[in-house]
Amino acid sequence: xxxxxxxxxxxxxxxxxxxxxxxxxxxxxxxxxxxxxxxxxxxxxxxxxxxxxxxxxxxxxxxxxxxxxxxxxxxxxxxxxxxxxxxxxxxxxxxxxxxxxxxxxxxxxxxxxxxxxxxxxxxxxxxxxxxxxxxxxxxxxxxxxxxxxxxxxxxxxxxxxxxxxxxxxxxxxxxxxxxxxxxxxxxxxxxxxxxxxxxxxxxxxxxxxxxxxxxxxxxxxxxxxxxxxxxxxxxxxxxxxxxxxxxxxxxxxxxxxxxxxxxxxxxxxxxxxxxxxxxxxxxxxxxxxxxxxxxxxxxxxxxxxxxxxxxxxxxxxxxxxxxxxxxxxxxxxxxxxxxxxxxxxxxxxxxxxxxxxxxxxxxxxxxxxxxxxxxxxxxxxxxxxxxxxxxxxxxxxxxxxxxxxxxxxxxxxxxxxxxxxxxxxxxxxxxxxxxxxxxxxxxxxxxxxxxxxxxxxxxxxxxxxxxxxxxxxxxxxxxxxxxxxxxxxxx
Ligand code: C2O
Ligand code: CU
Numbered sequence: 001x002x003x004x005x006x007x008x009x010x011x012x013x014x015x016x017x018x019x020x021x022x023x024x025x026x027x028x029x030x031x032x033x034x035x036x037x038x039x040x041x042x043x044x045x046x047x048x049x050x051x052x053x054x055x056x057x058x059x060x061x062x063x064x065x066x067x068x069x070x071x072x073x074x075x076x077x078x079x080x081x082x083x084x085x086x087x088x089x090x091x092x093x094x095x096x097x098x099x100x101x102x103x104x105x106x107x108x109x110x111x112x113x114x115x116x117x118x119x120x121x122x123x124x125x126x127x128x129x130x131x132x133x134x135x136x137x138x139x140x141x142x143x144x145x146x147x148x149x150x151x152x153x154x155x156x157x158x159x160x161x162x163x164x165x166x167x168x169x170x171x172x173x174x175x176x177x178x179x180x181x182x183x184x185x186x187x188x189x190x191x192x193x194x195x196x197x198x199x200x201x202x203x204x205x206x207x208x209x210x211x212x213x214x215x216x217x218x219x220x221x222x223x224x225x226x227x228x229x230x231x232x233x234x235x236x237x238x239x240x241x242x243x244x245x246x247x248x249x250x251x252x253x254x255x256x257x258x259x260x261x262x263x264x265x266x267x268x269x270x271x272x273x274x275x276x277x278x279x280x281x282x283x284x285x286x287x288x289x290x291x292x293x294x295x296x297x298x299x300x301x302x303x304x305x306x307x308x309x310x311x312x313x314x315x316x317x318x319x320x321x322x323x324x325x326x327x328x329x330x331x332x333x334x335x336x337x338x339x340x341x342x343x344x345x346x347x348x349x350x351x352x353x354x355x356x357x358x359x360x361x362x363x364x365x366x367x368x369x370x371x372x373x374x375x376x377x378x379x380x381x382x383x384x385x386x387x388x389x390x391x392x393x394x395x396x397x398x399x400x401x402x403x404x405x406x407x408x409x410x411x412x413x414x415x416x417x418x419x420x421x422x423x424x425x426x427x428x429x430x431x432x433x434x435x436x437x438x439x440x441x442x443x444x445x446x447x448x449x450x451x452x453x454x455x456x457x458x459x460x461x462x463x464x465x466x467x468x469x470x471x472x473x474x475x476x477x478x479x480x481x482x483x484x485x486x487x488x489x490x491x
Contacts, residue, residue: 018233018334019202019210023059025236028244029324029339031057035194036173036240039073042083046072048116048171049090056236056243059207063170064091070241071197071261072155072173079179080147085155088139089116095166098158099144099175100305100422101151101287101447106468108142109424112160112485113396116140149289149359149427149445150179152195152257152307160396164263164477168211168232172197172261181357182290188255188311188350194247195240198302198337199261202234210234229385231264231476237327239338246339249314250346255284256310260302263477266418266450268301268328269337271312273321282352285309286444288427290357295443299328303420303450305475308441311352314342360445363429363460367408372401374411376419376451376474376484386483387419387474393483394473400486401472408462415451419479422448424470424488428461448475463490 039046046067052060053070066072066087077083089095094117098110119138153175157166174195187193202210212228236243260267271279283295287307300308314323325337379388386393390400403409410431413421430442434455442449451457473485 018235019212021203021210021235022205023056023203023207025333026057026243028333028336029246029322031242031245033194033245033247033338034240034242036069036071037067037073038076040076042081044075044083044085045088046085047088047090048095050092053241055201055238055241056203056207059203061203061207061209063209064166065170066155066173070170070172072171074173074195075155075175077144077146077175077177079150079177080145082143082145084141084143086139086141087116088119090119092118092120093162093166094118094159095171096158097140097142097155098424099142099153099155101153101307101427102144102146102175103148103425103465104142104144105466106470108144109468109470110142110158111469112158112163112471115159146177148177150177150182151285151287151289152176152259152309154197154259154261154305154307156261160394161481164232164481165211167261167477168201168263169209172199174257174259176257181359185353185356186349186351187284188253192250192252192350193255193257195257195259196338197240197259197261198267199238200234200265200334201236201238203236228478229482231478233265235333237330237334237337244333244336244338246341248343249340250344251315251317251319251342252346252348253311253313253315253350253352254340256312258302258308258310260304260306262304264304265334266301266303266329267337268299270299270326270328272324272326273317274324279312279316279323282311282313283308283441283443284311284352284356287447288445291444292357292360293355294352295440297440300441301450303418303448303475304477305420305422305448306446306450312340314340315348317342319343319345361427361462363408363462365410365431365460368410368460369407371410371412373414375414376421377416381483387479388483389473389486392486394485396487398487399469399489402489402491403463405467405490406462406464408460410458410460412456412458413449413451414456415453417453418476419451419484420448420475421451421472422475423461423472425465425490426461426463428459431458431460433457467491
C-alpha cells in the first residue's frame with residue numbers, strides 16, 4: 001500500500017473522490033419517496049438483520065438493516081416518556097446502537113466497545129471471538145428517558161473502527177420526540193410532516209453497496225486509501241432509501257425534517273422551481289429542537305449528522321409545479337436530491353408562529369467555568385494516516401476530558417479540513433465562527449457543528465443530565481473510525 005509518509009505529505013482533502021456505481025442508474029424524480037414504518041410505545045423490539053432490497057429499480061442489494069428496512073423504522077416518542085428498545089443482532093458482525101442527540105444515561109448510550117454480539121456466533125466451532133465482547137449479549141435493551149426537548153434524533157451503529165461501513169450498509173433510522181407545546185403551534189402535521197434521511201451511496205456491479213475494502217486492522221488496500229481517508233462519497237443520492245425520489249404534495253405548507261445521514265457528504269440545499277425560481281426554506285428547528293423564532297434561508301448547508309426542521313410552502317406555486325431539492329455543492333448527478341410535485345390545491349390550517357419556543361437554554365459566557373481548545377487535524381496513527389483530536393487518536397481507555405455535572409464550559413474547536421463535530425449527551429450553542437458572529441444556520445440548540453477548513457468555532461454548553469463516560473467526535477464516519485473521537489467523563 002501507500003506509505004503513510006506519502007499519505008501524510010499531501011494536504012488531506014475534506015472529502016474524497018466519488019465512488020462510481022457500476023450498474024445503470026434510474027433517471028431522477030421517478031421513484032416514489034418511501035416513508036419508513038413507524039414504531040411507538042414504551043417497549044420496542046428491533047431485529048438487526050440482513051435483507052435483499054430493491055433500492056435501484058431491478059437491482060437487488062444486500063443491506064444490513066434495523067428491522068428489515070433502510071432507513072430503519074422511525075420511532076415516535078413523547079418527551080419524558082421513557083422508551084426501551086431491545087435490539088437483537090442477527091447480522092454477521094457485532095453492533096452498537098447509539099441514539100444520536102439523545103440525553104441518555106451512559107449505559108444505554110452505545111459506547112463503541114459495548115457490543116451486541118451476533119446471534120450466529122453462539123454456534124460451536126464458529127471460531128470467532130472478540131476479546132472486547134466479554135460482557136456482551138445477542139440481545140441488548142437500551143433505555144432512553146427522552147427527558148429532552150422535542151426534536152428529531154437518529155439512531156445508528158457506533159462500533160469502534162467500524163461505524164462507517166455499518167452505517168453505509170444500512171444501519172440508520174430516525175427517532176422523533178414530540179411534546180405538547182410543539183403540538184399547540186399548529187405546524188404542518190400528519191401527511192404534511194415528512195422525515196427525510198438524505199444519504200449518498202454507490203453500487204457495485206453485483207448490486208451490492210460499494211465500499212473501499214479495509215481489513216480489520218484498518219490497513220488500507222492499495223488504491224483505496226485516498227477515498228477512505230477523506231471520507232466515502234457515492235454517486236447516488238438516496239432520500240429515505242430511494243434514489244432521487246419524487247413526492248406528490250398538496251399546495252400547502254409542509255414540515256420537512258431533514259437529516260444528513262451521509263458518511264462524509266456535505267450538502268447545500270435549495271428548493272428550486274423548473275423556471276429557476278428559488279423558494280424560501282423557513283427553518284423552525286435545529287438538531288435539538290425548535291428555534292426561538294423562524295430563520296429564512298435561500299440555501300441551507302447541512303453536514304453529516306446535522307438535522308434541520310424546515311417549512312416549505314407549496315401553496316405559493318401553481319398546481320402542476322415541480323419543486324426540486326438540489327445540492328448546490330454537488331456536481332453531476334449528485335446535484336439532484338429529490339423533487340416534490342404539487343398535484344392539488346388544498347386548504348391549509350397550519351401556520352408558522354413568530355415565536356416558536358421559549359424554553360431554549362441560554363448560557364452566558366460569564367457562566368463558563370473553563371475554556372478548552374481542541375484541534376481536529378490529520379496526523380499519524382500507528383504506521384498510517386489518522387484523524388486526531390488534540391494530536392491523539394481515540395483510545396477507549398484514556399479519559400480525554402473530565403468535567404463536573406452541571407458545569408458550563410466553552411469549547412474552541414479548530415479544523416484543518418471540514419469536520420462536523422458532535423458531542424454526545426448535551427446540546428450546545430454556537431458562540432462564534434471564524435472569530436465572528438455565528439452564521440444564520442448555526443441558530444438554536446445543536447449537537448453537531450460543521451467546522452470548515454481552517455476555521456475555529458466556539459460553542460458553549462452545560463454538562464448536565466447524567467454522569468458517566470461519553471464521547472465527542474467528528475461525524476465524518478470515516479474520520480471517526482480513523483481515530484477522530486475522544487472520551488468525555490462527567491463526574
Ligand atoms: Cu451520530 Cu457518536 O454519533
Ligand atoms: Cu472529520
